[in-house]
Amino acid sequence: MAEPLMAAAPAPPIPLTRRASLNIVAFALDLGVKTGVSLVLTPLLVDRLGTALFGVWEMLGRLGGYLAAVGGRPAEALRLVVASRQAAADADHRRALGAALVVWLIFLPLAVAAGAVMAWVAPVITGVAPEHYATLRLAAALTLGATLLAGLATLPESALQGMNLGYKRMELQAALNVVGGALTAGAVYAGLGLVGVAGAQIAIAAVSGLCFWLLARTYVAWFGAARPARADTRKLLGLSGWLSGGDLISKLLLASDVLILGALVSPTAVTTYVLTAYAPRAAVAIHGNAVGAAMPGLGGLLGDRQYERAQLVRRELMALTWLFATAVGATILLWNRSFVALWVGADHYAGTHVDVLIVLIAVQTAFIRADAYIIDAALQSWLRVVISTAAAAVTITLAIVLTRAFGLAGLCLGVLAGRTLQTVTYPTLARRCVADHSPALPIGFARGLVVTAALFGAASALGQQLVASNWLVWAAGVAGTLALTGVVAFVMGLSRESQHAVLRRATEVLRKPRPRSRPGP
Numbered sequence: 001m002a003e004p005l006m007a008a009a010p011a012p013p014i015p016l017t018r019r020a021s022l023n024i025v026a027f028a029l030d031l032g033v034k035t036g037v038s039l040v041l042t043p044l045l046v047d048r049l050g051t052a053l054f055g056v057w058e059m060l061g062r063l064g065g066y067l068a069a070v071g072g073r074p075a076e077a078l079r080l081v082v083a084s085r086q087a088a089a090d091a092d093h094r095r096a097l098g099a100a101l102v103v104w105l106i107f108l109p110l111a112v113a114a115g116a117v118m119a120w121v122a123p124v125i126t127g128v129a130p131e132h133y134a135t136l137r138l139a140a141a142l143t144l145g146a147t148l149l150a151g152l153a154t155l156p157e158s159a160l161q162g163m164n165l166g167y168k169r170m171e172l173q174a175a176l177n178v179v180g181g182a183l184t185a186g187a188v189y190a191g192l193g194l195v196g197v198a199g200a201q202i203a204i205a206a207v208s209g210l211c212f213w214l215l216a217r218t219y220v221a222w223f224g225a226a227r228p229a230r231a232d233t234r235k236l237l238g239l240s241g242w243l244s245g246g247d248l249i250s251k252l253l254l255a256s257d258v259l260i261l262g263a264l265v266s267p268t269a270v271t272t273y274v275l276t277a278y279a280p281r282a283a284v285a286i287h288g289n290a291v292g293a294a295m296p297g298l299g300g301l302l303g304d305r306q307y308e309r310a311q312l313v314r315r316e317l318m319a320l321t322w323l324f325a326t327a328v329g330a331t332i333l334l335w336n337r338s339f340v341a342l343w344v345g346a347d348h349y350a351g352t353h354v355d356v357l358i359v360l361i362a363v364q365t366a367f368i369r370a371d372a373y374i375i376d377a378a379l380q381s382w383l384r385v386v387i388s389t390a391a392a393a394v395t396i397t398l399a400i401v402l403t404r405a406f407g408l409a410g411l412c413l414g415v416l417a418g419r420t421l422q423t424v425t426y427p428t429l430a431r432r433c434v435a436d437h438s439p440a441l442p443i444g445f446a447r448g449l450v451v452t453a454a455l456f457g458a459a460s461a462l463g464q465q466l467v468a469s470n471w472l473v474w475a476a477g478v479a480g481t482l483a484l485t486g487v488v489a490f491v492m493g494l495s496r497e498s499q500h501a502v503l504r505r506a507t508e509v510l511r512k513p514r515p516r517s518r519p520g521p
Contacts, residue, residue, distance in 0.1 A: 029171075033174040033178060043343060045184075048188045051271045053267070055266070059259055059267065060140055062258050063118050063143070064144055064147040065251045066251050069244055071147070071244070072243075077239040078096060078097060083163075091226060093222040099228035099233045099236040100236060101155070103240045108148070111148055115144035122137060146198070149206060156215065156217075157216070159223055172211055172212070176207065176208050176211065249389050253395050256395075257273070257412075258274065264403050265407060276350040276358060280332055280358050283362060311434045314430060314436065320502060322489075324366070325362075325366050326451065326485065326489040326493065329359045329363055329452070330485040332355075333456055333459035335466070335468065335481065337355070337467065341467065342470070356456070357409065364423055367427075368423060378434075383429050384426065388422060392418075397414075400414070401414065447493060448493045452489075
């Protein structure tokens with residue numbers, strides 16, 4: 001049989017910006033479905049478990065976050081290592097995955113011991129009655145066991161993300177979110193209480209791990225584990241240790257609020273706080289997932305020492321973060337009271353002053369996380385861990401003191417003030433990671449601050465007067481407010497250069513990759 005005159009042209013590689021945009025779309029779908037499931041599931045949990053037990057469940061979730069940090073974060077370390085050397089040989093990647101498995105096993109005894117202690121003291125931390133100690137300890141053990149299993153199950157997903165292929169998980173992750181919600185709803189409908197809800201988390205972790213293993217086998221050519229060299233294990237163990245420490249400190253900074261509030265006030269106050277903070281926390285999650293989806297590309301730039309491009313990416317990221325935080329924050333301040341009232345009842349809204357403080361914490365978190373991702377992408381996690389340790393000590397101290405004095409508002413003030421150290425130092429660390437020697441504060445910083453303050457003040461004042469009568473009115477108001485505040489912030493808060501950068505990046509994200517022309521015969 002005659003050979004063809006020319007071989008079929010290989011598929012063109014997906015450009016960096018386009019691949020990052022696909023990852024962001026995947027995360028957006030994931031978060032959209034997850035948010036939708038949560039919006040349906042939360043009122044059900046509040047109704048079936050009761051206000052106090054729902055607060056206890058939220059506190060157990062925070063304990064699970066602590067345990068995830070103690071587990072070593074090998075999946076996160078694997079993602080960063082793979083992202084920083086995507087062009088490495090397949091054997092190197094397999095050894096990295098093997099090293100991640102070894103690291104998980106190294107941290108496992110410590111994590112099991114910590115989980116046992118957490119499960120035993122959970123009734124004391126949450127303040128439940130003595131007759132419920134055994135039930136709560138069982139629920140805590142199941143929740144923490146699911147956390148340990150998830151630490152292993154996320155390794156295949158990290159391989160996909162490290163290779164900048166996170167978008168391949170799009171439909172699967174959305175489906176898993178629905179399945180997880182259905183399992184949790186089934187448990188609570190069956191009257192299994194906290195124990196049933198916690199048990200559902202183990203099933204979710206197991207199913208997710210199996211599905212992602214099959215997905216990684218399909219799309220990552222090198223996927224598989226090889227026996228690592230000692231140098232591979234030491235490198236990943238060191239990185240994982242710093243990530244674990246940083247994550248633990250982060251949890252102390254971001255998750256201790258619920259535990260402090262529950263211990264010093266009541267689990268019922270936790271429910272009010274969590275429900276009022278739902279929209280701001282969802283916004284922070286949207287921003288964090290979008291930024292995280294783009295980080296493998298930045299890690300590749302830093303690994304190749306393309307610092308000029310990395311500096312440009314960071315500047316664009318900061319401009320987009322400010323634009324997002326200002327528009328979304330103002331929208332939440334205007335409509336959050338109506339949202340909570342329509343969703344779970346007006347009695348669960350914490351009030352305007354607390355709402356403003358929660359939104360300010362969310363804005364602060366968005367900027368801290370953006371720079372933290374950059375520091376981690378440069379494999380310099382230890383830098384932020386040192387700063388975060390000091391910030392955690394100050395934050396927890398202030399939160400305890402101010403919560404005792406002023407309740408829920410005092411908790412928010414303590415968190416906001418305690419994390420100022422990160423707000424000041426992280427930008428300097430991130431700029432150093434991308435070799436940026438420009439002034440620490442951009443020229444338009446003051447202008448952006450004034451615009452944010454004006455929009456937040458106006459939205460907060462109007463939010464005390466406006467109450468949506470139904471979901472249709474609320475949705476229309478949110479859409480209109482988001483569009484209006486976005487345009488105002490874009491026009492009045494960004495410099496001409498930043499406006500062009502944002503528009504250029506948006507155009508690149510939306511543009512379809514052009515097919516490579518086929519060579520002539």
